Amino acid sequence: MLRNEVNQRFCFLTEFYDPSAALIRHYQVFYYPSDGAIEIYDPKNNRIFLKRIQLPTVSFKDLYKGNEINIFSRLHKIADYGDEYTRKYFEKTRSTTYGMIKPDGYMNIGKIIDMIYNVGGFTIGKLKLCRMSKENASIFYAEHQGKPFYNFLIDYITSDFIVGMELIKEDAIKAWRSFIGPTNVDKAKAEAPNSLRAIFGNGGKNTVHGSDSEASVKRECALVFNKIRHEPYLTNCSCLVIKPHAIKEGNAGKIIDIILTEGFEISSMQMFYIDKIQAEEFFQVYKGVLPEYSQMIDSMSCGPIIAMEIRQDDVVNKLRNLVGPQDPDIAKKLRPNTIRAKFGKNRVFNAVHCTDLEEDAVLECDYFFNKLASYKPDY
Ligand code: ADP
Ligand code: MG
Secondary structure, three states: OOHHHHOOOEEEEEEEEEOOOOEEEEEEEEEEOOOOEEEEEEOOOOEEEEEEEEOOOOOHHHOOOOOEEEEOOEEEEEEEEOOHHHHHHHHHHOEEEEEEEOHHHHHHHHHHHHHHHHOOOOEEEEEEEEOOOHHHHHHHOHHHOOOOOHHHHHHHHOOOOEEEEEEEEOOHHHHHHHHHOOOOHHHHHHHOOOOHHHHHOEOOEOOEEEOOOHHHHHHHHHHHHHHOOOOOOOOOEEEEEEOHHHHHOOOHHHHHHHHHHOOOEEEEEEEEOOOHHHHHHHOHHHOOOOOOHHHHHHHHOOOOEEEEEEEOOOHHHHHHHHHOOOOHHHHHHHOOOOHHHHHOOOOOOOOEEEOOOHHHHHHHHHHHHHHHHHHOOOO
């Protein structure tokens, strides 16, 4: 290894909300790729806050602007890059684009997300299921006003749920446009048969969207993630949360696909970065009941989660059956077809949380889709 590779060091400016002092503390977090270690410096008090150490909760993949990293159960938000070397490196390798699953892709949301992670090698930084009103659709597609296909396009995009995503990868705009393939589905099938539009598109409906420039990325992300408000139903619902470890292991798409193919409706879905306080708020009924409560809290805040409102008749029972027993080892023996048997590792890292008791379902969905969604509009 070259000398400069051994000494390579990245610097990030992080923010940590200290609840005991009710203020935001600022740190410099250094990352050493040669051994994966981190070090924290406290610029206010001019001292090293944490000596260089390897942490299982922080890996190279977790380092991008906007992510929240777990350092000894404290959630540090990566607010900015700390030096020009880091900024240049990450702006190139972790650039972002806006991708969207259009209404005709609804039943394939899981399959498409699975391909995004496991074939395309993208990271999803934000994700939100919502509807586009006619007004928002006309803003989104303003450049096409007056074209012969305009009315068809507006009807198409407003006909049902869309899934907006911020996607991260080197040269993301170009990489995503190439991954989705040509605009015309027949052309995609002929010229790029492995592209998303070739695989999932049909006739005049090409299933996925991709931004065409940095200006479009900004405009489209601002519209979908900040402006559009998604209302949960809060009736006949249950709440399912994909845990950070399952997302990091690339299993989010497979889990979503099982839910949809088993006949459940996903009526709300959003990616959230929750901290320890929010995890405790959400899981307060389990405090003193579950022996691994505090590990469970930590496991929810070491990366993004995907929360869902799921609907069906008798949905709480049916979804719990599909999810399986809390302990994946038991699930593997007794219920091998359940989500936890397939994607869980142990009682804490058991892939998903789902509503236990009928009476908690509305509260849990309300927590994510009204409470958190309203005061964390960025996510
Ligand atoms: P892209 O989505 O690849 O950036 P455009 O920006 O040109 O393509 O068009 C936006 C969307 O409008 C397309 O994805 C497609 O859904 C629809 N569209 C474009 N051209 C046509 C057409 N000739 N007929 C029907 N729909 C079209
Ligand atoms: Mg376009």
